[in-house]
Amino acid sequence: MMxxxxxxxxxxxxxxxxxxxxxxxxxxxxxxxxPGVITKLDVGRAMLMPGGGVFNVGKGQITDDSELALSLARGLSGHRPSDGFALESVARQYVAWCDSKPFDIGNTCAAAFGVTPDKDGNYAAAMTQTAATSCSSSEANGSLMRIAPLAIWSVGELEESIVALARTEATLSHPNLVCQDCNAVYCLLVEHLLRNPGDFQGAVDRGEQFVRNSVLSVVRQWFLEESLDISTLVCTKNVGHVRWAFVLAVYFLRENESYERAIHQTLLKGGDTDTNAAIDRILRGKQKHNFLNGLCSFRRKNQPQKLRVGGSPRTASSTPRAQDRAHGHRTQVEESIHQEDKKLKYVKAEQLFQLDSKGDNVVPSVTKQQKLAKLQKGPILASTRKFRL
Incomplete structure (x- = not known):
């Protein structure tokens, strides 16, 4: 992210x-x-990330939203925004993720990411073509939910470049203009906040100027009108529509709500709660040290004697062709990613951060053996497979 x-x-x-x-x-x-009415008691419990739910996830386990965001980050690593969007690199990451048989995947993403390469072995061309022919009518939230790493990657670029990059990313699965517009506006908001921490009104002003000048789709109405008041917003109809997450994110940015209050209200709205909360929370994320202190405090107070693994764990042994991998074999996509990672000396997301014994500092995971030893003790771990306390 140079x-x-x-x-x-x-x-x-x-x-x-x-x-x-x-x-x-x-x-x-x-x-x-x-399926039922979500109460404040339900939300209070959910904010402790206890696991369970329809997918019976583990404590603090992430879903497709975060896994795809991590895939995008991996695909962008080693590339410069000035060289354009890294279509093939990102497409291969999405294919590899889809190939891992995720326990939750939207119909639009499944259609786009389940492609085979073209005659030249390229996935991006096949993916964009499939999306254009099979997914162009979709206004689902699958692209917006994963776009945040692109906003981080493109900080400091010209506005028109950020917009072009955000729109191009959407063409891999959600080419509909509504999805492209949401991506563009959202990335401009996030990019502004990363350059100007705490300037929420400045971010809103920037988004409004762009929307008034460059957005003609219904996203214009969502930003300028619907995001002013969410009291009548019903997120339980057509739950996967991008409208809900986009409107909620802009509303809470306008109101300058605290992280905790905003996520509480988002979850009360129901529907696709994990995606809505994930998209909204990017705009309200705290500084890293504050966030980690909060997580460590929760861990010390609430960590059970034994970590319960969810009913749909994303472990190495649960992914396709695990036995082949154990014998040193890789799929075509995996091999290309492996070679690219070696070339870029890329450090995988799951090896980036782990807490030390006091739970205060972030230290790198040095070896696989150390990582496995810490994993058995249930550390805070950010990965494409688990994020847990």
Whole structure:
């Protein structure tokens, strides 16, 4: 994410924003698609990320929202925004994720990411073509829910470049103009906040100016009108529609609500709670040290004697062709990603951060053996498979 470093992005805020996504996802997963009326008591419990829900997730476990965001981050790593969107690199990450048989995947993403490569072995061309022919009518939230890493990656770029990058990403699965507009506006909001931490009104002003000048779809009405008052917003109809998450995110940005209050109100709205909370929480993520202190405090007070694994764990042994991997074999997609990762000396997301014995500092996981030893003790772990306390 070199352009972000050149622009002097506030990395505490960037990490905090991404942690906000992960925690919003994990909290919302408990209530996702809840059939009954969600009460304040339900929400209070969900905010402790206890697991359960329709997918019987583990404590603090993330879902497709965060897993795809991590996939996008991995695909962008080592590339510069000035060179354009890394279509093929990102497409291969999405295919690999889909190939891992995620326990939750939207219809639009499944159609786009389940493609085979074209005659030249490229996935991006096949993916964009499939999306254009099979997914162009979809106004689902699958692209917006994963777009945050692109906003972080493109900090400091010209506004028109950020917009173009955000729109291009949507074409991999959600080419509908509504989805493209949501991506563009959202990335501008996040990028502004990463350059100007705490300037929520400035972010709203920037978004409004862009919407008035460049957005002609219904997203214009959502931003300028619906996001002013969510008291009558019903998120339980057509639950996967991008409208709900977008309107909620802009509303809470306008109101400058605290992270906790905003996520509480988002979960009370019901529907696709994990996605709505994940998208909203990026704009309200705290600084990294504050976020980690909060997580550590929760862990010390609430960690059970034995960690319960959810009914749909995302462990290495549960992914397709696990036995082949154990014998050193890789699929075509996995091999290409492996070679690219070696070339870029990429550090995988699940190896980035773990807490030390006091739960105060973030330290790198040095070896696989150390990682496995810590995993048995249930550390806070951000990965494409688990995020748990």
């Amino acid at each position: 352009s972000a470093r050149r622009a002097g992005v506030n990395w505490d805020c960037a990490y905090g924003a991404f942690l906000g996504l992960l925690c919003g996802d994990a909290a919302g997963a408990t209530l996702e698609f809840s």
